[in-house]
């Protein structure tokens with residue numbers, strides 16, 4: 001039987017790598033993962049939703065409509081308690097420019113300069129959406145609690161990983177191995193919830 005093709009819609013190369021790794025590790029046989037650069041280009045709507053779920057659904061829906069393939073997408077970010085949940089859906093462009101990880105992280109650390117250790121709680125959130133052309137849409141959420149460090153540490157991962165210390169850890173998320181991050185992360189948890197729907201696709 002021919003493999004079902006599943007579009008993984010992300011323009012962030014490091015996030016895309018994580019999405020593909022988690023889906024591969026889940027061992028859904030019979031599904032071939034396809035990236036955005038393997039399908040004809042299509043216009044992508046700006047991510048202007050008020051929630052991670054809205055944005056993830058929009059990305060998955062656009063990808064499915066443009067390609068006719070089932071499509072999975074993630075919208076994610078860091079919610080900082082002392083900032084009332086910001087940067088949240090604005091995480092990718094917190095310093096003003098989209099995708100500038102170092103500038104985003106530096107601004108966040110500066111904003112939290114006077115915040116004491118006991119009030120540096122934060123949580124990564126990932127909403128992962130699956131859209132099936134002519135079929136159903138679903139969206140799930142995964143969270144990963146921790147706290148914001150005082151300076152960046154580690155080279156793995158991306159985004160705010162160097163300043164995020166997961167609960168029960170002394171290392172930053174960027175000091176964890178890829179497998180350790182996947183096992184605990186917001187994205188790993190969210191995608192885990194989508195596995196039954198993905199399995200159903202491949203059968």
Ligand SMILES: O=P(O)(O)OP(=O)(O)OP(=O)(O)OC[C@H]1O[C@@H](n2cnc3c(O)ncnc32)[C@H](O)[C@@H]1O
Pocket residue numbers: 009010011012015047074075076077078091092099101104124157158159160161185187
């Ligand atoms: O929309 P796509 O193309 O998937 O890629 P993006 O980087 O724009 O992704 P988002 O719109 O979902 O924004 C998420 C931002 O939140 C941060 N973020 C999300 N997940 C993260 C993780 O696992 N580790 C560190 N930072 C993360 C990081 O700054 C991301 O750029």
Ligand SMILES: [Mg+2]
Pocket residue numbers: 047092
């Ligand atoms: Mg984005």
